[in-house]
Amino acid sequence: MQKLNWGMIGGGEGSQIGPAHRLGAGLDGAFDFVAGALDHRPEAGITYGQRMGLADRAYGSWQDMLAGETARPDRVDLVTVATPNATHFEITKAFLENGFNVLCEKPMTMTVEEGEEIVKLARSTGKICAVNYGYTGYSLVRHMRAMVARGDIGKVRLVKAEFAHGHHADAADADNPRVRWRYDPAQVGVSAQFADCGIHAMHMASFVCGQEVTRLSADTVSCIDVRVLEDDAMVNFRMDGGTVGRLWTSSIALGRQHGLTLQVFGETGGLRWAQEQPNQLYHMPLNGRLQVIERGEGNLSPEADRTSRVTVGHAEGMPLAFANIYSDLAEAIRAQKEGSPMDPAANLYPRAEDGLRSMAAVYAVAASGQQDGAWLDARPPMFR
Incomplete structure (x- = not known):
């Protein structure tokens, strides 16, 4: 299957969040990192992008990236916005208006009015606008959701x-x-x-x-x-x-x-999960004994099975949770291109809404x- 093209704005050298996105996007081989405007300083962004292998698609600004990618037949299929908060709205809006799918770091905007504009724009263009609430990518968070939905705790x-x-x-x-x-x-x-x-x-x-x-x-x-x-x-x-x-x-x-x-x-049970110990989900049934559900064990939900990446007993962390968001988005983009339905277990990425x-x-x-x-x-x- 041909890889999708991925680009990033922000997340440059020394960034706290940039490496997690690059690890997450690249983990499953669904995306190629082909373009970026990685720093607000043009020369630093171009230099770092070239060191990351972006060659002539290392841009000095997000405006240059928008113009350059819009003109290419092999434009990026998804752009991640990982810049300071106050810039999220302007950049996300510009890329949506030009027909790009966007994954924006939170908060998506600085005002409610801006947020409503982004939601309306994503709906009118038919493009994907996702927001990186990346912790919902953890396998047992998704299993927790599945347990609630199927009535396991009433x-x-x-x-x-x-x-x-x-x-x-x-x-x-x-x-x-x-x-x-x-x-x-x-x-x-x-x-x-x-x-x-x-x-x-x-x-x-x-x-x-x-x-x-x-x-x-x-x-x-x-x-x-x-x-x-x-x-x-x-x-x-x-x-x-x-x-x-x-x-x-x-x-x-x-x-x-x-x-x-x-x-x-x-009504019939309780659940507890902590991000610092993400491989265990605690389930207390009414009048029962405390149970520890381990990530990667058998007979979990499709949502958990799909997002569990290493064998039971081995730690999984934040970059793998991010990878699950990117995996969802890759499936959504392919479904968009092919006009095919998504696997419901993958249709869980956070939206502009x-x-x-x-x-x-x-x-x-x-x-x-x-x-x-x-x-x-x-x-x-x-x-x-």
Whole structure:
């Protein structure tokens, strides 16, 4: 099968996220990395791209890449946008308008209005616009979703999500440029910690439960008081299927490293998963004994089997979760080209609609926090 062409904007030398995308996109041999504008500094981007083997398709800017790839008969089939947050909307919009499929890092946009524009554009062009909520690519997260969907724990009553770390807990580090920008409204918008990490936890709750957040109440605080935006948030929410939600996100939780966890409590059982131990899913049946489900073991769901890549007992990590998102997208692009249906177990990549819902939640959390926890509508206007 001929490989698909893949290009990347951002994620250059020294980038935190770039290597994970390149590993994920290349793992299954579905994509060839053929084009990129990898740095906001033109010369650095071209030089690094050429070192990565991109030759004449190493571009100095995303505008140059758009023009160059639009003119080619072998243009990229998918472009990943891994640039600073404030640039996501402009770049994603431009590539969608010119007929490219896009995978955008989160947050997809900086405002709800921009998010609605991207959703409408993706629908009108018929192109794929995905958002990299990459943690939903983990095999056991997908098995968790399958267990909920087939009724293994009955009707879901409560979901508890966390994404807490302590890497910004040092008050002496508050003026460090590498940290300070994350709490600067001019660079990140109306929210810091919730927009950075909390939306991952909220999206995962929706993904696993198969429900959307409708309204929420938030308590937001800057525990390091020189910060304008929050470094800790507690969010209560309700979902359209009746599930009650609790979410805690923090960047000052010393002793926590990554801290993304999800617990789902149903009428007949409970489930628990943690990103730092992604190969185990804990299942507690009503009146039963705690069971440990191992990634890669037999008799799991098709969603889990498809996304389990190494034998049971061996660790799988974030790049392989990203690889599962890219595998989904490769199948979606081929189905698009051939006019054929997708395998339902692969049709799980996060959409532009998910990015829009997250941005609406960001604004609702920020507003609720300013209104002493008032309950607010968390839906974007176009979905109300």
